[in-house]
Amino acid sequence: MAAFKETKLPADAPAADKALGWIDDRFPLSKLWNDQWGKYYAPKNFNFWYIFGSLAMLVLVLQIVTGIFLTMHYKPDAGMAFGSVEYIMREVPWGWLVRYMHSTGASAFFIIVYLHMTRGLLYGSYRKPRELIWLFGFAIFLCLMAEAFFGYLLPWGQMSYWGAQVIVNLFGAIPFVGDTLSLWIRGDYVVSDATLNRFFAFHVIAIPLVLLGLVAAHLIALHEVGSSNPDGIEVKDNLGPDGHPVDSIPSHPYYTVHDLFGVSVFLVIFSAVVFFAPEMGGYFLEYNNFIPADSLKTPSHIAPTWYFTPFYSVLRATTADFMYVLMAAVAGYVVFIWLKSRLAFKTKAIIAVVALLMIVGMQILEAKFWGVVLFGSSVMILAGLPWLDHSPVKSIRYRPDWHKYVYLVFGLSFVTLGYLGTQLPTPAFTMVSQLCTLLYFSFFLLMPWWSTMGSFKPVPNRVTFHPH
């Protein structure tokens, strides 16, 4: 440990400078500011897709602040919860505004996070050396979904109650431990006051703490390797005489004002929703949730909130008939790996054995279990992206043109699954969601091969930037 070095400024220096000097001697405040933002050099060619990380942080803060004010008046008791929300809406000064900001913020958070992930997909932001940023981000996504799920029970409406009942019951599909696990999660044999109390604890403090830690880790990992950019080239390969990349600029003031503009556009859209369409046609605030929870009355149509519907569709698509398609798909995939991949023989053998066990399992265990497996897998597979993508280039700009159509089909499948998840299942809808499920998983599972196919375009040395 070096000896304490005291900053000595001339006696007539401004008081603010002296105060900052005093702090900097004892706490790395200026260093933190400069390393994390002030003199954090970022590529100058960020486009529209690069605003969503900052917006996600803004909405996180928004949710926490509005959440704190809601917690001052909300009552986490099965008999009082619904009434306390109406109390906030009517009697707490500005309570209606805080409530609408929180409910709109939840949906906004998911729109932003899905667009943020799309940026990652388009520009290969998850490629080496940024795999860990992607993994932390994936963990954030899981926590966000858990946070939204726990939070949705709190208003104690019909959809809150029955949505929680359905999803917790899914854990009952796990063989042997399922029922005990569901009982442990719920704290009771059905969703009840016990469940509400613990979901309140998870939503208010447990997951937000984990989220804040993960966001810090996500940003630390990012700043360690430096931001990528829409061209997918490593700007640090080209340093200038000052030691900084020639294609980078300091985040302050350039990205401070840039993000400030992005934030103000977001606030216009956000406020338009909060003040003029907080229910958003029943998608942000569901109509059924204005009926207090009734354990004796099952709604005719239980659907999760819109941001869960793509994965919910995958669950519903897994019918008994679909199991045969899945068995064939697993067998076909193993054959494909044996013929086309360059994995070691031992690895291929293990894959074949696992696949055989899966196919046997698909005969023995009912479709409900495999539906849950696919439901979980459709989320988990995102974590594998850094190791599935073998493209010689990072960014979609330098991939063969037909790759763009592959991404488009993937995107359309995801959105279609999302739409179908909001509708009642019909034979036609089920068939379409089964097709989209296959397309969705194929995008990832066949990526090690299709990502290398085609003629790639030459990647430039310098970023593509047109002075404004």
Added chain:
Amino acid sequence: MNFPKKLIAVLALLPGLAFANEGGFALDKAPERASLSSLQNGAKLFVNYCLNCHQAASMRYNRLKDLGLSEDEIRNNLLFSGEKVGDMMTTALRAADAKAWFGAVPPDLSVIARAKASSAGSGGDYLYTYLRSFYKDDTRPTGWNNMVVPNVAMPHVMWQLQGIRTVKMVEEEDPHDHSKKVHSFAGYEQVTPGTMTAAEFDTATADLVGYLEWMAEPTQGTRKRLGVWVLLFLAGFAMLTWRLNASYWKEVK
């Protein structure tokens, strides 16, 4: 049908699914009744006709001041059973008694106008149609039935205003199976007139529904008025940040 044929049949019929709906009685559009006098009339109808069995436990009587009523006017005209003007709109009918007498507990009406919205129409449309769809049915315990909620437990509370009506049912060929017949709704028939004409009753119901829509979210007026100013400010702010951003980025080559 084998699988490929089934697949083709399903895919060919997919576009038709865009027009499928879940069925149910078609809803009329609730007329716009946003004037203070309509809302006050709606409040009067609500307190006189609805609060005998229903409650609106999240709604405080003195919130009616937002509709231009004074505390004295509320106290003298709208409080019937010893409540204070700061009390919530509760009912003396106990839930257990209601279950025994009607077969169902009358739901709380605080946010009913938000709860009844669907793809078939807004919550107001639903309530407006529901309240005007009662008809005489001697097979029911209350003597009343309803086209929107078949075999509803609620009687026609405002029957004295609307009068007594029956439904006309006609036998028609089933459009899906021409060998079968279905009973179709073919309109109402006024048996005994009420104290209001049909048009007057429609207006009164519209006032009541307007009140229910207001009561479901009393702050909606403030929300929209404030929203205009917020958006105007933010639009101006976004213009400023846009030009500020442009001025800095001119330096970046």
